[in-house]
Amino acid sequence: MTKKLKRVLIKYSSLFLLFLLNLADSSCKQNEPAYVYQCQDGFIEFQNITTLKFIENLTLNDSLATLVIQSEEQLDKYFLNTRGKFDFSKNTVLAGRYRAANEDAILKQTIKSFCEYNVLYYDIQMKSGMLPSQIKVPFFALIPKIPDNATVQFHVHY
Known part of the structure; x- marks a missing residue:
């Protein structure tokens, strides 16, 4: 050769x-699985969602109700006219509603990851309102797609 x-x-x-x-x-x-979120301890960047307003089909027996939405079907169950607003192959929607005693509002939101425990910690800091009135304060965040087995802990405080 x-x-x-x-x-x-x-x-x-x-x-x-x-x-x-x-x-x-x-x-x-x-x-x-094609998850976008690669776990790193610390704060996670997220987008506030202003297009969602009212959560439907959610019983609020306690002062706090929360949702981790991973698909269009789940989103359609709780919100009207939302088809195609979010890409669930790349994103997860965190949502909730807090029943406040006054006309309270959200002051600050943060999301922090603890990889060792497969947990995201969604912290919602409220500010007290002046008018005594029962109000349901919704909160929403769009984050990178997380695995279905990830745990999200919601914490609302003043």
Whole structure:
């Protein structure tokens, strides 16, 4: 076998091997869930959602009701006219409603991740209103897609 023929065979064998490795790698990735959120301890960036206002079909026996929404079907169950507003392949919606004794409002929201425990901590800081009145204060956040088995703890405080 000539040197030129050996180099051509080595070159094409290498390319074929790379093709097979790439094919095997891409087939494995298709079986893995495509979560956007890569867990890192600390604060998570999120977007406030202003297009959602009222949560439907939610019984509020306690002062706090919360939702972790992972799909269009779940969103449609609690909100009207929301089809196509969020890309649930890339996002999760955190939502809730707090029953306040006054006309209270949200002062600040933060979301923090604790990877070791697979927990997100959604902190909603309220400010007291002046008028005594029963009010239901909704809160919403759009975050990167999280796994279905992740736990979200909601904490509302003044």
